[in-house]
Amino acid sequence: xxxxxxxxxxxxxxxxxGFSFGVDGPNWLxxxxxxxxxxxxxxxxxxxxxxxxxxxxxxxxxxxxxxxxQLMCDSGVLSTQRDGxxxxxxxxxxxxxxxxxxxxxxxxxxxxxxxxAEHAPYKGHAAGETIYDHDEAxxxxxxHDPEALACFAYLSAEQxxxxxxxxGRIGFNHGWLVQAEAPxxxxxxxxxxxxxxxxxxxxxxxxxxVHWLTDLAGAEGTPLRGCEKFSVRFPQAVLSSFIRSFxxxxxxxxxxxTELMENFLNVWWPRASLGEHPVGKHxxxxxxxVVQAQSAREQAxxxxxxxxxxxxxxxxxxx
Numbered sequence: 447x448x449x450x451x452x453x454x455x456x457x458x459x460x461x462x463x464g465f466s467f468g469v470d471g472p473n474w475l476x477x478x479x480x481x482x483x484x485x486x487x488x489x490x491x492x493x494x495x496x497x498x499x500x501x502x503x504x505x506x507x508x509x510x511x512x513x514x515x516q517l518m519c520d521s522g523v524l525s526t527q528r529d530g531x532x533x534x535x536x537x538x539x540x541x542x543x544x545x546x547x548x549x550x551x552x553x554x555x556x557x558x559x560x561x562x563a564e565h566a567p568y569k570g571h572a573a574g575e576t577i578y579d580h581d582e583a584x585x586x587x588x589x590h591d592p593e594a595l596a597c598f599a600y601l602s603a604e605q606x607x608x609x610x611x612x613x614g615r616i617g618f619n620h621g622w623l624v625q626a627e628a629p630x631x632x633x634x635x636x637x638x639x640x641x642x643x644x645x646x647x648x649x650x651x652x653x654x655x656v657h658w659l660t661d662l663a664g665a666e667g668t669p670l671r672g673c674e675k676f677s678v679r680f681p682q683a684v685l686s687s688f689i690r691s692f693x694x695x696x697x698x699x700x701x702x703x704t705e706l707m708e709n710f711l712n713v714w715w716p717r718a719s720l721g722e723h724p725v726g727k728h729x730x731x732x733x734x735x736v737v738q739a740q741s742a743r744e745q746a747x748x749x750x751x752x753x754x755x756x757x758x759x760x761x762x763x764x765x
Contacts, residue, residue, distance in 0.1 A: 544601060650696065697709065
């Protein structure tokens, strides 16, 4: 749980400290404010010059923790109360813990299922065929033999639903989105089909992103030293873009693929440096190019270059 000034009763929770720095000593105490202050890097230090603790501090200082908190609320794992405090939604949290426990279990080849005749064909697999893709294998078991996984079988139908959704093939490439590398159909059409067919809600999409984050964070477990996967190894700009985009992608439950892409480009437009977003037939091309630029200087330069090229070239980029 995070300590945030806008969340009543969160004083002293210190989740950010544990996530960034881990714990000290045999009693697993959070690091003191003095220890955190001592490892603060100087403003002119380059990333290559930072020690591990200085990388942790920079992570601690730069993450938009309120957005991670909002993601937990959006997913239903946390529930906001009328007085501004938050409580854990135990049913939703149990679903997340079950998913965390089982989502990679089919990486053990001994557990891979064979498709029974009465279920064939199953996602392209014929009767008697072993499902080697671990996500599809788990989906098959969850759908047709849930009792095989006791912790999943224990859950109610409502608790099972978001787990089954997270194991589906949604065809979503997050990197393509935050770099504006693909048109809306390629990015979202499969995802949108699953949402429509399965009645997926914005809350379930947020649940998927919580799982996505925890799965990536736990890929290299270092619990006593915090989440080193994110704090010292993962590119901060990329992680920030992912976190910033979560609340936008949740809207796919209620928006079309094109509406969502336009929404994303509008939110991503750097108004502070470039003013209001462009309009007209070249607007989308300009906005995508600006997303792909990595600094205010580069963003201004790419817009200037776009306006200098031949109109036929501008039309080609816009189409």
